[in-house]
Amino acid sequence: MPAEINTELENATGVDVSAARAALREVAHEPGSKKPDPIVVADNVRRTFGGLTAVDVQHVEIQRGVITALIGPNGAGKTTFFNLITGFDRPDDGDWSFNGQSLRGVAAYRVARMGMVRTFQLTKVLAKLTVLENMRVGATGQHGERLLRAMFAPFWRHQETSNTEKADALLERFLLIKKREDFAGSLSGGQRKLLEMARALMADPELVMLDEPMAGVNPALKQSLLGHVKSLRDEGRTVLFVEHDMDMVRDISDWVIVMAQGKVIAEGPPDSVMGDQRVIDAYLGSHHDQDLSVEMEEQILAAAEAEIAEEHGEEPVQTASTSSEGEQRG
Ligand SMILES: Nc1ncnc2c1ncn2[C@@H]1O[C@H](COP(=O)(O)OP(=O)(O)OP(=O)(O)O)[C@@H](O)[C@H]1O
Numbered sequence: 001m002p003a004e005i006n007t008e009l010e011n012a013t014g015v016d017v018s019a020a021r022a023a024l025r026e027v028a029h030e031p032g033s034k035k036p037d038p039i040v041v042a043d044n045v046r047r048t049f050g051g052l053t054a055v056d057v058q059h060v061e062i063q064r065g066v067i068t069a070l071i072g073p074n075g076a077g078k079t080t081f082f083n084l085i086t087g088f089d090r091p092d093d094g095d096w097s098f099n100g101q102s103l104r105g106v107a108a109y110r111v112a113r114m115g116m117v118r119t120f121q122l123t124k125v126l127a128k129l130t131v132l133e134n135m136r137v138g139a140t141g142q143h144g145e146r147l148l149r150a151m152f153a154p155f156w157r158h159q160e161t162s163n164t165e166k167a168d169a170l171l172e173r174f175l176l177i178k179k180r181e182d183f184a185g186s187l188s189g190g191q192r193k194l195l196e197m198a199r200a201l202m203a204d205p206e207l208v209m210l211d212e213p214m215a216g217v218n219p220a221l222k223q224s225l226l227g228h229v230k231s232l233r234d235e236g237r238t239v240l241f242v243e244h245d246m247d248m249v250r251d252i253s254d255w256v257i258v259m260a261q262g263k264v265i266a267e268g269p270p271d272s273v274m275g276d277q278r279v280i281d282a283y284l285g286s287h288h289d290q291d292l293s294v295e296m297e298e299q300i301l302a303a304a305e306a307e308i309a310e311e312h313g314e315e316p317v318q319t320a321s322t323s324s325e326g327e328q329r330g
């Protein structure tokens with residue numbers, strides 16, 4: 001039972017989870033709001049692809065010890081933002097820190113060693129390696145075997161035995177222990193998601209970043225995954241996850257950050273953000289599975305930011321009209 005395992009792993013990082021969650025009550029429900037104990041702080045992080053501005057985040061802080069959901073329509077820049085802050089991609093500009101230490105220019109494997117580990121939107125397991133070998137090698141061919149070996153090799157070199165024990169404990173926890181010797185290629189989509197999450201924990205991360213952990217997972221396994229994500233928080237890890245399924249977001253998030261067209265356009269607890277009609281209309285409604293046309297997105301954004309401006313008086317708002325949104329995008 002996951003509950004038993006939670007207890008066993010609780011306080012892994014010494015973070016007071018209840019205090020971290022309670023502290024969020026004091027945080028303003030607005031883009032870029034200051035957090036009482038941020039684990040990640042990003043400033044002016046921008047990434048363009050040709051004429052397209054995929055990410056243009058002025059300021060964002062991720063609270064330590066809680067579950068933060070990063071949501072927004074397809075193409076909002078969520079995955080690109082993940083790639084940037086974990087060192088898998090380089091921004092045009094900007095700075096960001098983890099535990100107060102700048103990560104600008106820091107390679108992905110170093111970021112992982114520092115305690116900030118991510119999973120991928122398109123799940124990456126090595127099909128021709130066993131489940132246990134996947135845990136040990138830690139790998140995603142797509143991002144270069146060398147890099148990924150580098151991410152995990154130092155960890156493994158000197159600690160073979162204890163790491164096998166650690167892998168087994170994680171496989172047990174993620175209900176994959178019976179698959180230990182099976183090829184990862186034989187796992188279902190959901191089991192691969194579990195394996196990827198389990199593998200991320202081999203590095204004992206403080207911050208776990210999950211890019212659409214529930215996508216393509218059957219309903220029964222979804223419940224199990226939800227439990228696992230909550231258990232990460234309960235043992236003191238910080239979780240930042242991208243998800244389109246708003247029931248999931250509502251169920252497990254302490255805080256929600258909404259991105260659209262590369263920018264952070266709203267923040268708040270799930271009920272506040274999701275009860276916000278402009279957010280529902282713009283990002284959570286029937287559009288979330290489709291690409292919105294740029295024109296439609298711009299219309300929605302303009303309406304949303306007018307409302308945000310109204311709600312926050314004269315406060316400048318970090319949304320489309322304050323930027324070069326007028327620049328032609330195709
Ligand atoms: N390597 C790339 N080259 C060119 N354009 C890219 C590249 N990566 C991302 N983009 C573009 O940047 C924008 C943001 O993409 P990104 O994948 O970050 O969005 P997302 O919010 O993760 O979307 P989804 O919810 O569909 O996963 C999109 O318009 C996308 O087409």
Ligand SMILES: [Mg+2]
Pocket residue numbers: 078079080121211
């Ligand atoms: Mg994505």
